[in-house]
Amino acid sequence: MTGNTHIIGGLAASLAISQVTDYDPVLLVVGGVIGAILPDICHGGSKIGRTFPFLSKIINKIFGHRSFTHSLLFILLLAAMMNYFSWNKAIMMGISVGVASHLILDMATKNGVKLFFPLKVTVRLPITTRTGSIVESIVFAVLSLLTVYFGYGAFTNYF
Ligand SMILES: [Zn+2]
Numbered sequence: 001m002t003g004n005t006h007i008i009g010g011l012a013a014s015l016a017i018s019q020v021t022d023y024d025p026v027l028l029v030v031g032g033v034i035g036a037i038l039p040d041i042c043h044g045g046s047k048i049g050r051t052f053p054f055l056s057k058i059i060n061k062i063f064g065h066r067s068f069t070h071s072l073l074f075i076l077l078l079a080a081m082m083n084y085f086s087w088n089k090a091i092m093m094g095i096s097v098g099v100a101s102h103l104i105l106d107m108a109t110k111n112g113v114k115l116f117f118p119l120k121v122t123v124r125l126p127i128t129t130r131t132g133s134i135v136e137s138i139v140f141a142v143l144s145l146l147t148v149y150f151g152y153g154a155f156t157n158y159f
Pocket of ligand 1: 106
Protein backbone atom coordinates (compact mmCIF):
# COMPACT_ATOMS: atom_id res chain seq x y z
CA MET A 1 0.00 0.00 0.00
CA THR A 2 1.15 3.57 -0.63
CA GLY A 3 2.00 6.02 2.14
CA ASN A 4 -1.20 7.96 1.58
CA THR A 5 -3.36 4.85 2.01
CA HIS A 6 -1.54 4.11 5.24
CA ILE A 7 -2.08 7.65 6.52
CA ILE A 8 -5.81 7.57 5.77
CA GLY A 9 -5.94 4.08 7.33
CA GLY A 10 -4.32 5.41 10.51
CA LEU A 11 -6.76 8.34 10.56
CA ALA A 12 -9.82 6.09 10.15
CA ALA A 13 -8.59 3.57 12.75
CA SER A 14 -7.65 6.12 15.41
CA LEU A 15 -10.91 8.04 14.91
CA ALA A 16 -12.84 4.77 15.21
CA ILE A 17 -11.06 4.08 18.52
CA SER A 18 -11.91 7.59 19.72
CA GLN A 19 -15.61 6.59 19.50
CA VAL A 20 -15.22 3.83 22.08
CA THR A 21 -12.62 5.40 24.43
CA ASP A 22 -12.33 8.63 26.39
CA TYR A 23 -8.90 9.52 24.99
CA ASP A 24 -8.42 12.97 23.50
CA PRO A 25 -9.27 12.54 19.78
CA VAL A 26 -6.58 15.00 18.62
CA LEU A 27 -3.80 13.08 20.42
CA LEU A 28 -5.25 9.77 19.21
CA VAL A 29 -5.19 11.00 15.61
CA VAL A 30 -1.65 12.40 15.87
CA GLY A 31 -0.49 9.06 17.27
CA GLY A 32 -2.51 7.19 14.65
CA VAL A 33 -0.81 8.92 11.75
CA ILE A 34 2.68 8.46 13.26
CA GLY A 35 1.94 4.78 13.91
CA ALA A 36 0.58 4.29 10.40
CA ILE A 37 3.80 5.45 8.70
CA LEU A 38 6.27 4.05 11.25
CA PRO A 39 6.50 0.40 10.04
CA ASP A 40 7.76 1.43 6.59
CA ILE A 41 10.98 2.72 8.17
CA CYS A 42 12.32 -0.62 6.87
CA HIS A 43 11.80 0.62 3.31
CA GLY A 44 14.10 3.37 1.98
CA GLY A 45 11.62 4.62 -0.62
CA SER A 46 8.81 5.28 1.88
CA LYS A 47 7.99 8.71 3.32
CA ILE A 48 9.55 7.90 6.68
CA GLY A 49 12.46 6.04 5.04
CA ARG A 50 13.33 9.17 3.05
CA THR A 51 13.06 11.26 6.24
CA PHE A 52 15.45 9.00 8.19
CA PRO A 53 17.56 7.41 5.42
CA PHE A 54 20.38 6.22 7.70
CA LEU A 55 18.13 4.54 10.27
CA SER A 56 16.04 3.11 7.45
CA LYS A 57 19.12 1.58 5.81
CA ILE A 58 20.23 -0.08 9.07
CA ILE A 59 16.78 -1.56 9.78
CA ASN A 60 16.47 -2.76 6.19
CA LYS A 61 19.92 -4.38 6.36
CA ILE A 62 19.19 -6.21 9.62
CA PHE A 63 15.57 -7.25 9.14
CA GLY A 64 14.69 -6.78 5.48
CA HIS A 65 11.43 -5.24 4.29
CA ARG A 66 8.12 -6.02 5.98
CA SER A 67 9.44 -8.30 8.68
CA PHE A 68 10.29 -7.02 12.17
CA THR A 69 8.60 -3.61 11.80
CA HIS A 70 5.50 -5.38 10.41
CA SER A 71 5.08 -7.85 13.28
CA LEU A 72 3.17 -8.28 16.52
CA LEU A 73 6.55 -8.30 18.27
CA PHE A 74 7.17 -4.75 17.00
CA ILE A 75 3.82 -3.54 18.39
CA LEU A 76 4.54 -5.19 21.75
CA LEU A 77 8.08 -3.78 22.01
CA LEU A 78 6.86 -0.36 20.92
CA ALA A 79 4.07 -0.42 23.52
CA ALA A 80 6.53 -1.57 26.21
CA MET A 81 8.96 1.21 25.28
CA MET A 82 6.29 3.93 25.27
CA ASN A 83 5.00 2.61 28.58
CA TYR A 84 8.51 2.62 30.05
CA PHE A 85 9.00 6.26 29.11
CA SER A 86 5.41 6.88 30.31
CA TRP A 87 4.24 8.56 27.15
CA ASN A 88 0.82 10.13 27.03
CA LYS A 89 -1.78 7.32 27.04
CA ALA A 90 -3.80 8.73 24.13
CA ILE A 91 -0.68 9.04 21.94
CA MET A 92 0.40 5.52 22.93
CA MET A 93 -3.01 4.14 22.02
CA GLY A 94 -3.01 6.12 18.74
CA ILE A 95 0.44 4.87 17.72
CA SER A 96 -0.44 1.23 18.53
CA VAL A 97 -3.70 1.46 16.57
CA GLY A 98 -1.89 3.19 13.69
CA VAL A 99 0.75 0.44 13.47
CA ALA A 100 -1.99 -2.22 13.64
CA SER A 101 -3.87 -0.50 10.78
CA HIS A 102 -0.64 -0.48 8.74
CA LEU A 103 -0.13 -4.21 9.25
CA ILE A 104 -3.73 -5.01 8.29
CA LEU A 105 -3.46 -2.92 5.11
CA ASP A 106 -0.16 -4.58 4.14
CA MET A 107 -1.76 -7.98 4.81
CA ALA A 108 -4.15 -7.07 2.01
CA THR A 109 -1.24 -7.06 -0.47
CA LYS A 110 0.21 -10.05 -2.31
CA ASN A 111 3.54 -9.86 -0.45
CA GLY A 112 1.80 -9.96 2.95
CA VAL A 113 3.75 -9.35 6.17
CA LYS A 114 5.89 -11.41 8.55
CA LEU A 115 3.33 -10.91 11.31
CA PHE A 116 4.87 -13.49 13.63
CA PHE A 117 8.50 -12.40 13.14
CA PRO A 118 11.01 -13.95 13.97
CA LEU A 119 8.99 -16.82 12.47
CA LYS A 120 9.27 -16.64 8.70
CA VAL A 121 5.57 -17.21 8.03
CA THR A 122 4.03 -14.73 5.61
CA VAL A 123 0.55 -13.62 6.62
CA ARG A 124 -1.91 -12.15 4.13
CA LEU A 125 -5.66 -11.73 3.93
CA PRO A 126 -7.69 -14.12 1.73
CA ILE A 127 -8.26 -11.27 -0.72
CA THR A 128 -5.22 -9.23 -1.73
CA THR A 129 -4.48 -6.33 -4.05
CA ARG A 130 -1.40 -4.74 -5.63
CA THR A 131 0.09 -1.45 -4.43
CA GLY A 132 -1.15 1.40 -6.61
CA SER A 133 -3.96 -0.67 -8.17
CA ILE A 134 -7.57 0.41 -8.72
CA VAL A 135 -8.56 -1.70 -5.72
CA GLU A 136 -6.19 0.35 -3.56
CA SER A 137 -7.96 3.51 -4.82
CA ILE A 138 -11.27 1.99 -3.72
CA VAL A 139 -9.80 1.08 -0.31
CA PHE A 140 -8.52 4.66 -0.06
CA ALA A 141 -11.99 6.05 -0.88
CA VAL A 142 -13.71 3.80 1.68
CA LEU A 143 -11.17 4.75 4.36
CA SER A 144 -11.70 8.44 3.52
CA LEU A 145 -15.45 8.04 4.03
CA LEU A 146 -14.85 6.26 7.34
CA THR A 147 -12.48 9.07 8.38
CA VAL A 148 -15.17 11.68 7.71
CA TYR A 149 -17.82 9.56 9.44
CA PHE A 150 -15.78 8.79 12.56
CA GLY A 151 -14.21 12.25 12.52
CA TYR A 152 -17.66 13.82 12.60
CA GLY A 153 -18.59 11.62 15.56
CA ALA A 154 -15.34 12.38 17.39
CA PHE A 155 -15.28 16.13 16.92
CA THR A 156 -18.95 17.22 17.02
CA ASN A 157 -18.77 17.72 20.78
CA TYR A 158 -15.10 18.64 20.85
CA PHE A 159 -15.05 22.32 19.92
ZN1 LIG B 1 4.42 -1.50 5.15
